Amino acid sequence: MTLMTKKNGRxxxxxxxxxxxxxxxxxxxxxxxxxxxxxxxxxxxxxxxxTENLRRIIRAAVEFGVSIMTIYAFSTENWSxxxxxxxxxxxxxxxxxxxxxxxxxxxxxxxxxxxxLNGIESRLARKVVEACDYxxxxxxxxxxxxxxxxxxxxxxxxxxxxxxxGIPPEAINEDTISDYIYTSDxxxxxxxxxxxxxFRLSNFLIWQGAYSEIYTTETYWPAFDRVEFHxxxxxxxxRRRRFGKTDEQIEAEFSRxxxxxxxPY
Numbered sequence: 001m002t003l004m005t006k007k008n009g010r011x012x013x014x015x016x017x018x019x020x021x022x023x024x025x026x027x028x029x030x031x032x033x034x035x036x037x038x039x040x041x042x043x044x045x046x047x048x049x050x051t052e053n054l055r056r057i058i059r060a061a062v063e064f065g066v067s068i069m070t071i072y073a074f075s076t077e078n079w080s081x082x083x084x085x086x087x088x089x090x091x092x093x094x095x096x097x098x099x100x101x102x103x104x105x106x107x108x109x110x111x112x113x114x115x116x117l118n119g120i121e122s123r124l125a126r127k128v129v130e131a132c133d134y135x136x137x138x139x140x141x142x143x144x145x146x147x148x149x150x151x152x153x154x155x156x157x158x159x160x161x162x163x164x165x166g167i168p169p170e171a172i173n174e175d176t177i178s179d180y181i182y183t184s185d186x187x188x189x190x191x192x193x194x195x196x197x198x199f200r201l202s203n204f205l206i207w208q209g210a211y212s213e214i215y216t217t218e219t220y221w222p223a224f225d226r227v228e229f230h231x232x233x234x235x236x237x238x239r240r241r242r243f244g245k246t247d248e249q250i251e252a253e254f255s256r257x258x259x260x261x262x263x264p265y
Contacts, residue, residue: 015230019237022190024068028204031196031220044088049222051092060226061141064233068142068186072204076150090124097127108140114182115149151206154181181207188212191236195221213239
């Protein structure tokens with residue numbers, strides 16, 4: 001059975017339909033180490049189980065109709081972790097590419113890298129570039145892998161490139177910045193999910209996430225399963241996104257576009 005068609009066990013078809021499916025979901029996959037510690041296991045096992053869980057959540061994203069998913073795989077701040085753990089995380093990413101690339105490609109997943117490859121071991125950097133190139137025409141799901149990524153660093157690079165391109169200061173606006181960030185051709189995330197109960201973005205998509213809905217759960221990433229993912233998407237569907245406007249304005253705009261429906265999501 002393939003990545004996208006494999007069953008997740010009992011209850012596969014018993015989740016209620018989602019009221020509103022976000023186009024772009026971003027996930028801060030937090031809690032691998034704490035999941036392992038609770039079970040008396042080494043942190044390395046937490047990272048391995050977290051990687052296995054990613055396969056399940058990619059499958060669920062396709063099932064639920066999500067078009068774009070961005071995952072926080074390795075931040076620019078993660079370099080400060082113990083060297084042994086950093087090397088392990090690098091090996092895990094290389095292993096995932098080697099093991100999963102062909103199946104992801106067959107199932108129509110387009111892999112993109114956001115972040116910097118400078119400072120990454122050359123063999124791994126080459127594999128990342130090759131994986132992105134190999135899957136670039138796939139359209140079923142866009143999977144952004146934020147690896148060696150930092151939100152502030154992204155904005156700094158955007159500004160540097162704007163300066164290099166000679167754009168005058170008076171011509172720079174929000175659209176200009178958006179055109180120079182890594183996800184310039186994609187919509188901003190509708191929903192950012194963080195596992196393990198933390199309530200911060202940790203330098204993740206800080207430009208793109210300005211108006212994203214944020215969902216947090218106490219569940220550690222290795223245990224964040226299909227049902228938990230559905231719960232997060234359902235919570236998103238019940239929220240009302242105002243973008244600075246009042247409820248009355250939103251309802252009036254919604255009624256003009258679709259007078260049959262009573263209320264906006």
